[in-house]
Amino acid sequence: MPVADFKTYCQMLDRAREKGYAYPAINVTSLTTANAVLKGLAESGSDGIIQVSTGGGAFASGTALKDMALGAMSIAEHVHRVAARYPIYVALHTDHCQADKLDKFVLPLVEETERRRAAGLPNLFSSHMFDGSALPLKENLDISAKLMERFKQSELILEIEAGVVGGEEDGVAADASAKLYTTPEDTLEVARRLNGIGGRYLLAATFGNVHGVYKPGSVKLKPSILKDCQDAVAAEYGKSACFDLVFHGGSGSELSEIHEALDYGVVKMNIDTDTQYAFTRPIVAHMFTHYNGVLRVDGEMGDKKAYDPRTYMALAEAAMAERVKRAVTELRGTGTTLFIG
Template identity: 60%
Template sequence: MPVADYETYCKMLDNAYKNKFAYPAINVTSEITANAALKAFADLKSDGIIQVSTGGGKFASGINVGDMVAGAISIAEHVHRIAEKYDINVALHTDHCPPNAVETFMVPLIEESEKRVAEGKLPLFSSHMLDASGLPIEENMDLSVPIFERMAKIGQILEVEAGVVGGEEDGAAGSEDTPDDKLYTTPEDMVYVYKRLSAVKGGRYMFAATFGNVHGAYKPGVVKLDPSILKKGQDAIKAEFGDDAYFWLVFHGGSGSEKAKIEETLDYGVVKMNVDTDTQYAFTRAIADHMFKNYDGILKVDGEVGNKKFYDPRVYLKAGEEAMANRIKEAIIDLRAENKSLNLAGASA
């Protein structure tokens, strides 16, 4: 199927909210890692989200270019073409754009989508994340709302964040020493975000409320997740705006989280969970295994010629793609998204 249009993307997220599951949102940095995500979604008959960060875009453009916009466009165009070969729905998203990169990353990509829409095509990206969580909540929304108004006109969904995800991941706002009180979004902030964003006519949005989540990989017990924060926030907006009020919530820092905590967030409205660190490890671990097991064939030592079957990059990159796809499948199962594609006969919507 082609990359999801606005109506299909909204149906995907509504389906997840209604049926208490979430889509894995997979950070990719290349055609190979994007292919791994598509393979996993298709193999388990799950729709899904592929996303690119500023760092991922910069990497994808190559060492000599280092252009985060050009790289992000390149990956997105690849997904648009290859997604047509699959019978699942996929959305394209950009991850964690900080305020200082809005004009150099997010706006050029929105402009690219505006050009495409004017030509009768789909937007290049289905949604963007503006992460102004490091700003006071009023400044966060003052920056987010005008961009959201612009995006809504061309059928794009905005993701925002209030509160800070701890740790550090590819330009994310948090840091290792983020104060504990900043790791938990308050119900008051959630009400304020709902009030500001719901005023944008015709727009749909996702909200990354923080509940102790941290980017990166940590030993068990280090990260203290409190999913009840999400329920309190959803209850607060219903109390303020009526029973029909709710957020499409996003879970950042999903890698390494306890399955029970993940499942609890699904009951409170999480429809998207970002996965990056665990898939990076899976990809690299498979390549490391290949190198260790085939050391003698990979290197030309002591006058030998090596074995091209082992040092051909396609061999070990294929292993990385397969391993990454398998880790994404694990996330799909944890998020209850298996066999939930809208394209399946009888699928709920």
């Protein structure tokens, strides 16, 4: 099916909240990794979210250009073409974008969507994240409110973050003194500032999340924080004001903690570290196993089939797709696609 339009994306999020599952949101950096996500989702019978970060976009544009918006556009155009061949819906999203990169990343992509809509074409991306978590909450929400005003004109969903996800991702590291737990007071202010604007947004509330890779049990999450935040907003503004929540930094989390977070309204879980490893592992195995084939050792000519990138990239794509399928299972999403063939 085509990339999910606004109505379909909203239906996806509503269904996830209603049924208690979440969509894996997988960061991609190339056509091959995007293909892996589509394969994994389709084989799971699940809709999902493909997302591009600032660093992923820069990489996708090539090391000579390092143009984050251009690379993101290229991946999105590819997904629009190939997603139409799969019996699922997929949304396109951009990941963490801090205030100093909005002009280089998110806004050029929004402008591209605005040009496409004026020409009668579908949106390039379905949603974008503004990460203002390093700013004071007022400044974060001032920028978020302006983005929402613009986004609603083009049926784009905004994702924001209140609180800070620890660790480092894509070269963005949290300060050692960062506020790693969102408070009910924070979320009450988010609701007060944004709920009357119109349009739709997702909230990445933090409850001890840490980016990066850790052994199971190393990350100490407090999913009950999400419940406290939802309860406070419901008490003040009614249950309809409760948030569609996003779970960042989930690597190393216990499955019980993931499921508890889903029960409190998480509808999107970002996955990057684990799929990076899944993609790289079979490439390493291939190189070790076919050492004499991928290298021209002692004057020999090697084995063209061994060093043909298509050989090991196909293995990587398949392995990453399997990791996507595992994510779908863990997020209770198997067989939940809205697509009806």
